[in-house]
Amino acid sequence: MSLLLGSMRHHIPGYKELTSKKAILEVNAGPQVFIPMFASHSTQFEILVQEGDHVKVGTKIAVCKDRMEIPIYSSVSGTVKGVQKIMHMSLKPLDHVVIENDGKMERELPFQPLDYQTATREELIAFMKEAGIIGQGGAGFPTYVKYQSAKDIKKLIIDAAECEPYITADHIAMENHLDEILVGILAMRKMAQAEEAVIAIKKTHTEMIKKVEAAVANINGVRVLAVPDVYPIGWERALVRYVMKKDYQKLPSEAGAIVNNVSTAYAFANALLHGEPIITALMTVSGNAVKEPVNVHCPVGVPASELIEACGGYTCEDVKLIAAGAMMGKTIVNDKFVAERQMNAITVLATESYDSVACMRCGQCCDVCPVGLQPVRIVQSAKAKNQAMMEKLHAMDCIECGLCAYICPSRLDVTENVRKAKRQLAMAKK
Amino acid sequence: MKFTFSVSPNLRQKQSTKRMMLELTIALLIVYAFSLFYYFKEFGSEYAIQALLMMATALGVTFVTEIAWALFKKENMKKYLASSFGWITAIILVLMCPVDTQLYALGMATFFAIFVGRILFGGFGQNIFNPAAVGFAIIFASFAGSKVADVATGATPISTMATGYNWLTLNDTMISTLLDKFDGLWNLFLGWYPGGLGETSTLLLLVLGAILAIRKVIDWRVPLIYLGSIFVLSSALALFSGMSNWLWYPIFHVCTGGVAFGAVFMLSDPVTSPATKQGKCVFALGAGIITVLIRVLANAPEGCMYSILIMNMLTPAIDQAFSGKQRALIKKSWISLSVLSLLGLGSMYLANMAITPAEPKKPEKPKTEMIAMGDDYVNSLSAKLDGSVKNADGSTTYQITAEGFAAKEGPNMPDYGHPFEPNQFEITIAADNKTIVSVNVTAMNDTEYFGDKILNAKYLDQFKGKDISTLNEVEKNDVVSGATFSVKSSMRALLEVKKALGY
Structure with a gap:
């Protein structure tokens, strides 16, 4: 407790138990998928396919060359049906490439897997860029940019705190894919040339801490750090301040840190090990107005309506459908928006109106x-x-x-x- | 299926303003209950009923004012009343007032607090000044005579300190007299003494304040810094003045004059205090300094209330001074707090030089007055020697009739009840025809309770052993105050003896 500052954070009930213990629900693509032409900084995409083209899982269909390069790959095999404007999770109507799913899920490798131990740092960064790895924490910032300019990095901080309520996607990824995640983390640590990788997990998740600690016990320079169960501890600045005890002006590298989400490490590992770009989303469908809250794994571009249906549908007539978490996610007034590469949750809450009164400047x-x-x-x-x-x-x-x-x-x-x-x-x- | 749009975030915490106000109300009512119990127990049901009437008046005026305003503005009545929280202002105002406050004054003050203090500023959340303090200031400024003169509950520790003690005394007897008057420091802490209805029990207020702070209804910083600074500053003043057993002095400051009440229920009012913790700390420290300064320098018991109003006024300036990112303002906060603390301590040092500690009053010399034998009035009285008796020891006793007030002024007086007779004296002179042996009054016909004061031995004995030949003046001492005319009557009798002896 500080005399001159407030808490600058707050514990929020997590409702994690709704989904954290359940197995992942695999959801297949429906007749059509809609791949959003979205990057965190731009929607200027060069679309590489035309209507009528046949694509496979992993075919590069578009690339953003506006300042930072981000490729986008098809998540199903089938026929390109054109481009449609649909409401995106960022609450903007955006171009989506529509692909008619032939149900065969034929694959092609857009790039070859890479052994991070033999690859150089530069090769890894180029690989990450080509794989279209973007931040899985929700913002979707192209990850390679952080490493390109990295200098004097002491710590790679892996955010596994998952401070938004309801969301357990990171948790479930660690539960099921910890080995891959560690590969991703070690590769990133190499790219960052950091002395140490620190995996930040909430104090209250004691079982997960034990599990990860056991897994990293024999790996030098990777450790688990228990962080307080508060919101927003997963915010880059909050984590850097907690881990490095330092503030920075613009970039975490000023404080000697790079922060990446644990699911980003998982996505990177998938690219390294299997030559697979981000063509699926592992996300939590939860909230008090969805019948069976669960973590779903689905191809990118599957509409929310199909995902909700897979989870048993809505429990009431009037809901707030939130693309992402209840705190930062935006409510979208239809369920046509689709599963996105960086999406980690759909939260469905029963609509309740708040009885507001005048501000009393309580501070x-x-x-x-x-x-x-x-x-x-x-x-x-x-x-x-x-x-x-x-x-x-x-x-x-x-x-x-x-x-x-x-x-x-x-x-x-x-x-x-x-x-x-x-x-x-x-x-x-x- | 309906997909409702709403802006993020889509979660809200449990605590609501309404609940905070409810908890505040409960805390205030607990204080009020304590007060009712005290007045009922110590002074009887009449006082408890007066306290109840005060509450009824304030709440009644509040609701009538708010209903009228809601009608005028065509507001949704139920919603308006439920979210204006005017009753809190009313209860706080009642708890600030002593039990002998006139109901009409309280009603006016409540109206002022609600209408001018709140509604005209734009309602809940918009007011600059603490509305209850505004209302209370009105009572003090405009209805100073609005109290029923009530000896039983009139003297409070704070008023006694202000009027009788000059806010500082080094005299141990005076200290113990002051403390004994209110049954000691512990009793001051418990609050079993008359004062503002809800202001007396520091113990109860601190307990409630702690509960409210834990429940996040108020911020602990404000009461703690406010009371802490009063404690430290008054300690400093005591030490600067060279008080030896000084600890009672800060405790007295903290336990009296409603500072605990002000700290918990008024200064912590979020509407009228700065938004950030940093601003709140500066705000509370400033209020503490002003409270002590008003007390000791203006010698006024209302330091708490005025300090709240002054700091309310400075709140926008404090907010302005602490604009920016809070972490970047920590240094500035510490500098501000340090400068304020030094100013506070410095002003205590200066105050110490400005204040004269109260000293016990020296026993006053009894008033005496010398009246010359040649006094005009004495000589205007008529007297005659009725006779004299030679005693066995050689002394002589003279019987004299001399006019007094009744005989002289008789015809001018309204019905007096008995004849306007002169007085009669027996004066014994020793064998040397000089030394007075005794002066006695054999008949006193002057005004009852006044004239007969000269029968007092302390008056008559002054003559014993004096030489009548040189007796040129008589001491009119305190026992005969108000009996000037009768004294002069006795002097006329002595003059007659003097004449008879040829002096």
Whole structure:
């Protein structure tokens, strides 16, 4: 407890038990899949296939060359049906390549597997880029970029904290694919030229900690670190601060760290070992309004409606369908959006309205804000259209983790109001 | 199937503002119950009923004001009343007032607190000043005479300290007199003494404050820093003044004058305090310093309330000063807190030089007045020597009738009840015809309870052994205060003897 700072984080009930002990449910692609043309920074894609083309599982169908290169591969075999605009999990309608599934799942290797032990660092980075590995924590940032510029890295931090409620996809990946994950981690550590890889797991997940500790017992330079069961401990800055006891300005490498999600290591291992790019998603379908919450494994591009159906359907008529976790995921008003490469969850919650009252400036939002912002005051200055003040309050540094709105006892949409402030500032800059 | 849109996050914690306000209300009612019990037990049901009437008045005025406003603004009545939390202001206001507050004054103050203090600012969450403190300031400023003069509950520790002690005394007797008056420090801590209804029991308030802080209804920093700074600053003042057994002094400061109540229920009001922990710490420290300064320098018992209002006013400035990312402001916070602490301690040092510690009053010399034998009034009285008797020891006793107040002023007086007779004296002079042996009053006809004061031996004995030939003035001492005319009557009798002896 600090005299001059609030907790800057908060424990949120995880509801992990809904799915953490269940076996993974394999969901096959339906008659059509819709592959999103999405990268974290751009939607400018060069589509390499044309309507009527036959593709296989693993055929490269598109590539983004806007600043950072990201290839996209087909997740099924079948015929290209064209390009369609569909609502994406990022809450924007985006181009999706539609592929009619022939059900054969014929495969081709877009690239050869690679032995990370014999490959050089540069070869590994080029391989990672070619495999289209993007961050599996949810943001989908191209992973190779972090390693390309890596210098003086002391620690590779593997985020297995999974701090969003309901989600157990990382957990279940570790439960089932720990060996592969360790291959991915060792390869990444080599790319980072880090002394040590630290796997951050929540303190409260004692069984998982034991399991991973046993698995890394004979590996030098890989260890497990128990982190507090708080939100958002999985945020890059929060983890770096916890592990390195240091802050940084722009990039974690300033503090001598690279942070990657444990599922990213798993995706990378799949590429290294099996020559498989990210063509499937392992994600948690959970929440209080889905009949059988479970982790599903499905080809990329399968619509949410099919996934929910595989989980027994909805339990009520009015739901909030959230692409990703309950804290940061966006609600989408239809279930046509599809399983994405970086998607780790679909959360389905029964709609409940919150009885909000006026803000009393209690300051709890300021206390929990992991960035140390003052959401209540940012919102006030946004209402007053006081841009100078919004800038002074560093509104743009908000990571939209949602904790301020979660904590707000007056049940106000604090996070959304801070977003409005950010929009105001962004508009003013234009 | 309906897919509802809502902005992230889609989870909310359990605690709600409504629940916080409910818990605050319960805590306030516990304080009120303690107060009712105290007044019932110590002063009887009449006082408890007065306390009940006060609560009924404040709540009644609050709801009438809010209903009228809701009607005027065409608000949803039920929703408006349930989310305006006006009753909390009303209860706090009642708990600040002493039991002898007039109901009309309390009603006016409540109206002011609710309407001006809250509604005009824009309602719950918008007010700049703590509305209860605003209402209470109104009572003090405008209805100073609004208290029923009540001797039983009138003297509170804080008012005694302010009026009788100048806020500082080094005299052990005075200290123990002060503390004994309210049954000692422990009793001050327990709160078994008259004062603001809910302000007395520091113990109860601290326990409730701790529970509210644990339940995250209030922030522990504010009460702790506020009370802590009052304790430290008053300790410093005691030490600067050279007090030897000084520990009672800070305890007295913390246990009286409603600071514990203010700390737990008013200063911690989120609406009127800064948003961040850093701002709250500066806010609470500032309030502590101002409270002690108002007490000792302005010699006013209301330091707590005014400090809250002043700091409320400074809240926007404090928020402004702590704009930015909180981690980057830690250094600035420490600097601010240190500078404030030094200023506080420095002002205590200066205050120590400005205050004169109260000293016990020296026993006053009895008032005496000398009246000359040549006094005009004495000479205007008529007297006659009725006769004299030679005693066996050679002394002579003279019987004299001399006019007094009744005989002289008689005709001018309203119905007096008995004839306006002169007074009669027997004056014995020793054989040397000089030394007075005794002066006696044989008949006193002046005003009852006044004139007959001269029968007092302390007055008459002054003449014994004096030389009547040189007796030029008479001491009118304290026992005969108010009996000037009768004293002059006795002097006229002595003058008659003096004349008879040829002096």
